[in-house]
Amino acid sequence: MPFNFNKEQKSPKRRFLFILGTVTFVCFVVLGIMIMFWEQLPVQLSKNQRLLFGAFIIGYSILRFSRLFKKDQYED
Numbered sequence: 442m443p444f445n446f447n448k449e450q451k452s453p454k455r456r457f458l459f460i461l462g463t464v465t466f467v468c469f470v471v472l473g474i475m476i477m478f479w480e481q482l483p484v485q486l487s488k489n490q491r492l493l494f495g496a497f498i499i500g501y502s503i504l505r506f507s508r509l510f511k512k513d514q515y516e517d
Contacts, residue, residue, distance in 0.1 A: 462509040469502030 451459070476482060477495030486494065 459509055462506065466502050466506040469505070470499055473498035473502065 473495040475495075476484075476498065477492055482491070
């Protein structure tokens with residue numbers, strides 16, 4: 442199993458950072474989709490550039506979201 446979901450309660454700090462990270466993930470995915478498919482985007486990019494930039498932002502959000510599950514070595 443790749444994720445270590447234990448039964449103990451998370452600290453308020455960890456819980457807050459998880460919620461903040463999840464909200465950030467959702468916002469970045471929505472931003473990437475908007476850049477890819479919104480035709481009236483106020484940034485002048487070609488279709489290929491928009492698709493590439495949107496895919497880059499979505500990839501970055503996935504990378505950031507995967508780091509939420511990484512265990513900090515200094516945490517109790």
